[in-house]
Every structure is written in C-alpha cells, then in structure tokens.
Amino acid sequence: MTFSGRWSAHRIADDLRNHIQNGEFAPDGRLPSTQELVSQYKSSAVTVRQAVQRLKNMGLVTSQTGVGVYARRIDPIAWRAHRSDGHGRGEYPNGDVDDWTASIEELGRVPSYDAPEVTVELVEDDIASWLDIEAGTFAVVQRCLRRVDGVPHQLVDIWFPKEIAIDSPLMKPSGATMDADTLAGIGPPQVRRRRLLRGWLPTEEEIGRLELDADAANPVLRHVLVSYDAANKPVRCEVTIAPGDRNLLVLDDE
Template sequence: MTSRPKGQKRWSAQQIAEDLRRRIQEGEFNESGQLPPTRELVEEFHTSPETLRQAVLKLKSWGLVTSQQGKGVFLRVIDPIEWHVHSFEHGNRRDDPARGVDDWKASIEELGRVPSQDTPVVTVERAPEDVAKWLELEPGTFAVARRRLRRVDGVPFQLADSWFPTDVAMDTPLMEERDVTMAGGILKNIGHPQVRRRHIVRSWLPTDEEIKRLDLDPDATHPITRHVLVGYGADGKPVRCMVTIAPGDRNVLIYEFEE
C-alpha cells in the first residue's frame, strides 16, 4: 500500500483518481488485474464510499477500468488492431470464397487474430443527408443499407454500414442477409467495380446506439473514428459508401504511401 503524505486527512475524488491512474500506469495492479476492494481503498484514502465511487467513475471515463457488480473494479485490457486502410479492398484483394473470408477478415487473420461478423441486416430506406451527399443522390432518395457488426476475438471492434444506390444493389447478392464472399468483391462480380476511392475520416463521441451496438461502457469517454470509404465506378458515379465506426482505443488506422 502506498504511503500517504502526513496531514492528508481526506482525499477528493479527483486526487484519488489521479493517484490510482498513476499506479495503474506504473503496473502496480497488473498481477491481480483489478483494484483493491472498496473497503481497503476507503481506509487507505481516508474517504467515503461515495467519494471513492466518484473516483472510480473518473477512471472509467478515462478508459482505464471497468466494473462488475459484486465482483470489483478491473483494469481494462485493450489489444487494438492495426487497420491498414490504404490496402483495404484495394489492389490484390484477399477474398477466399471457399472459407467465407472476405478482405477484412483476411486482414485480421494476418494479425494473428480471429475475425467474425454478425449476420448482416439489409434495409431499403431513405438515405441520411450525409450518405445521400456521398452517393450523389437527391435528398430523400431511397438507398440500400447493409449493416454489419465486425468482431475481433469475439469482441465488437467495428460497425460497418455500406450504402448503395438502388440501381446498383437491387436483385443482387447485396440484398442477401448473410455473409457473401466473392473473389474480387461483390461489386466487381455484379458489374459495378470500384475504380476510384475517396477516404473521409472524422473523430467524435459515439451516439447511444453506437455505444449499445459496440458494447461500450456508457460511463466511459470513448472517442470513435468514423471512416467513410466512397467507391466510384468507371463512369465516375458513386456505387457505394461504407461508413465504419471504429472505437479509438480498439482500432489504429494506418495509411502508407510511396513517393
């Protein structure tokens, strides 16, 4: 147990949180993987259970710990993936229809991790304003949405929602609510190959729906990265935009370019 400065009668929640953050970063709790019991920390910091609870909330907001009712406060173990965006669905795609492994799954396997994907949900609905702009559609135009939750080692890592003009997706495998893997990608196989791509990246805080779908801690502050990939056909018109929501602590986006 760390010795406390003489004369320190009661610690504030901020002081407790900062002290515990330092000790977490120094590896003091790595062996057990969790903080000491509440009663021990209350005694150590000469504080109240409520003040300690506020300190733990701060640690959670910093993404350092998570709690389980009746079990304690545990260190968050984050093992992010490196998403090489520059090579994703570009050049020599790694699709393997025989194994049901698309380019994304193949990239995760190359990292020595286990990829999986929840059953896609397909809808035909009015495209949101930003999606309509990316697809160069008139406001209020219907589009096809193909929503997927992508997991790594069983943990939600990305939301991947692909949007298509109806004249591209209707009556094609894109409408099927199952994993569809084709060599070279579905768009190429249905006669709409992407010949040019545009990347748009922005970071902000997740919505309540995104927190729920990604199983994020609602008490924590989780900046997310929204990566938009707009694909254009040979005629210069957009054939798809894929909006990927990637929690910042789980995903490292990498771009590499040659001179």
C-alpha cells in the first residue's frame, strides 16, 4: 500500500489486517519484527506496538514474548442455524446423529459435544421474558458446548418451562438439538418459531466456557430461538452464543 502521510496505529493495523485476510501471512506464520515494521511503515516502535495490540484485540494475531507475533489460524464454520436447530430437516439422517452434527460433517469438519448437563435454575429477566414466565421462578435448562475439530465453537443453553420438562425425558441429557425431537414426542407441538439476534463483547463466563483469548475483543453473536405451541405459549427457548471469528451465520430462505 502506498501512503505518503504519517502512519497511525489504526492505519498500520488496517494494512496488516488486509495482508492477513488476503493470505499474505500463512496461518500460524510469523509477522515481521517490530523493527522491520518500523522501517516498513516509517513509524515509531510505540505506534507499531499499538497497531499489533489492535490486531490482537481483533483476534487476528497472537504473540509470544521474545519470540514474535503470529497470524492466527481462523477457519470459521458456515453455521446454517435454520438447519441445525432440530427443525430444519425434519429428520435425523443417521440414528443418534442430530442435525447440527450432520451439518458440520457435511463441511468435512469433526463435530463433538462436551457432556451436556440438565439442571433446574432460577431464570433471569431475558429468559423469563422469552418463556413468558415470571423472573425469579424456576425453569429447566440443558447446557452444552459444541466443538468443531476440538475447538469450542458454540455454547447452547436450552430452556423449558418446568411444567413441561419435570419428570419427562427432557430431564435426560442429550445432544443439543435432539431435545427438539424429544419435545415433539411428548408434546405440546411446536407450531411457530421466533429468532432474535444480537452481538456483544463476550462476558467473563463466555470467555472461560469458549476458551477465548481474554485479550481479544471479538464480539460474540447471541442467537435465540423461541418455539411456541398452538396457543402461542412458549415451550422451548434455545440460546446459542457463537464467537464471531469462528462462525459465519448463514440464513437461507427455503
């Protein structure tokens, strides 16, 4: 890039980001040293370090003290949420394999779940509003972590009103979309769904559960899917937290 003015940290970071995203630095490849970047951009070491910090905040590089700065290997999945929530296909293609697992296998990647847990918990305001119950009351939640090639890609928490789930097969941990099939088997039928999407910087809990770099400032996407019965009453609420650099959300109109 040709630029005759003074290179700011922001401009240096943008230029390096373009080089990284264009594949000019191989995944896990080492970037030029601080002194090399100072010479390249005719800037100061302080400005270059600020630029590198911006790249770290974007999740594009990692650094090792005394060793160097390296481009991160980022290989996001194409997450087709409408096909991986237990409803999109209408059937499981292979016995115990749920829709999300099948969709990841189609990409040539290796899906897995950490062992899911089912608990009865007090709900916070947002969950209460989606399930149309009072905040501070109890609901049943199944929590699990989805991995792709061993790397955490999505947190999935699925909530049910306790009157539906208690003493039902939903209390048994299962794959994080197989419960939709279980719910269909015990009723009530799910006749309508609503999706809500929002992005933010990850919370401390989300950083820990998703094994994110605490110094990075990549946003996460919250995808909420609320299912309703024929009386328009919520019967299921699936909340997925997906790091933005690991997931490409694809919503096809079918």
